[in-house]
Amino acid sequence: MPKTALLSRFPHTRLIEGPTPVQRLDRLESVLGARAKDITIWAKRDDLMGLGGGGNKLRKLEFLMGQAAAEGCDTLVAIGGVQSNFARLAAAACARSGLACELVLAQMVPRDMAIYQENGNVLLDRLFGARLHILAKGDDAGGFATRRASEMAATGRKVFVATLGGSTPVGCLGYVDCAVEIAMQSAELGVEFDQIVIPNGSGGMHAGLAAGMVVAGRDPSRIVAHTVLSPVDTCIATTVDKVNAVLQLMSREEQVGPPDLRISGGQLGGGYGIPTQEMVETVRLVGRSEGLLLDPVYGGKAFAGLLRDIEIGTIAPGSNVLFVMTGGSPGLYAYADALDN
Ligand SMILES: Cc1ncc(COP(=O)(O)O)c(C=O)c1O
Incomplete structure (x- = not known):
């Protein structure tokens, strides 16, 4: 059931068994060593759901x-x-x-x-x-x-x-609910997430999370998205429209503009679904250090963006970062040629 009364008037079919876990990737942090710059890296395990292999x-x-x-x-x-x-x-x-x-x-x-x-x-x-x-x-x-x-x-x-x-406004409500879930888990853990890192494909997950943060009075620019589908300018424009459509659907008066959303185009590479070297290295690194599966189209590229942001200092030393693992591991089998050494 939705975690907030704001969503109770929308019809809902239960497909997920409850909150997905938030786990600290401390093995990855120690493999990165000094390169992690005392940043704690956490994963919101939206890949861990019972139905159909799970995923966002x-x-x-x-x-x-x-x-x-x-x-x-x-x-x-x-x-x-x-x-x-x-x-x-x-x-x-x-x-x-x-x-x-x-x-x-x-x-x-x-x-x-x-x-x-x-x-x-x-x-x-x-x-x-x-x-x-x-x-x-x-x-x-x-x-x-x-x-x-x-x-x-x-x-x-x-x-x-x-x-x-x-990614219709109704579909995006699922991630409004996830924003509430993350806020609850952050309070339970006693960890304030400075950044929530996600891939942006059709923009629905970003739109829902951002709308959820706006209605909770939190800053949606804590979400840092890496576009994997459209060029960054298009992605910002369409995602802004989607956030505002979700807020309107919830009968809210707040609206967002481009400065409220942080979207990077640095991991798009040759375009949607086209592997990059950084993605391949990141999928391997997270596999070998944590035993976790990132997918080659969304999570692999977004996590590569997170590691790059740590390296170039866009994420301040000592920050707490939450990466939303969105599933998609069946896609790995469709990219065996790119991933297998
Ligand atoms: C595994 C996975 N992660 C992330 C996304 C991106 O979500 P959105 O399309 O809402 O931006 C998708 C979308 O297809 C996906 O399948």
Whole structure:
């Protein structure tokens, strides 16, 4: 159930078993040694959830599935890239809730090899019983999903269409709730987080967390995001709009502007889903020092940004940093060529 009364009027389907843990990465800190500059590094384990392999998209799906149930839908159509974690978790949430699921998967990354097109999330989508529409390069996923939804509606089905990444204002409410959860855990631990570090893809997680901090009277610029999808200027503009849409949905008067959001473009590399050397080294470092799995598209790049910020002094020595681990480890299998030495 949502942790704040602010969200109680929004339909909600429970998919997560309670707060995800916050853990200190003290082995990583000691491997970094003096390079850690007395900064404590913590992980919010949003990869540790029971359903479908877990990950940040389940928080959005709790509210999206709630909305679909309130509208009496029996079918969900979700849009994503071929290796979309959102699509995988939508398929799992539908299996759990008894809805039919169709996934419209777009070619967002230039990777034609079989491991990318068939393994990882795609393999799991099929195991969860979803029907897949894997589009050709350049095909319009939104148009395809709308046409498919109309076809099914014409046969009497009640269809809910979930857009890319589930980042509608309703979906973002899942991360408003997470901001409250983090504030509670910070109080329990007696640790004030100076920075909360995240990846920004479709911007929904950033928007929800920032809106959650605004309504709690906290500074949303404590969130430091690393864009992994769009160029930094576009990312700032779209994320600002999303935060304001979430605040409006909650009937709040506060609004944010670009100075309230901190987004870095330093880890985007060649673009969405294209591996960088820093990402590969970071996935290995965190794997070897903590036994934890970062994913190659989101968390690997964002954690690389965190390490870079420690190195160049953007994070002050002695700070407490919380990294939100968002899941996505099935994507590792689709990048075996880049990750395997
Ligand atoms: C594992 C993982 N982390 C982070 C993100 C980024 O979340 P958002 O799209 O809300 O910015 C995604 C989005 O697909 C994801 O799958």
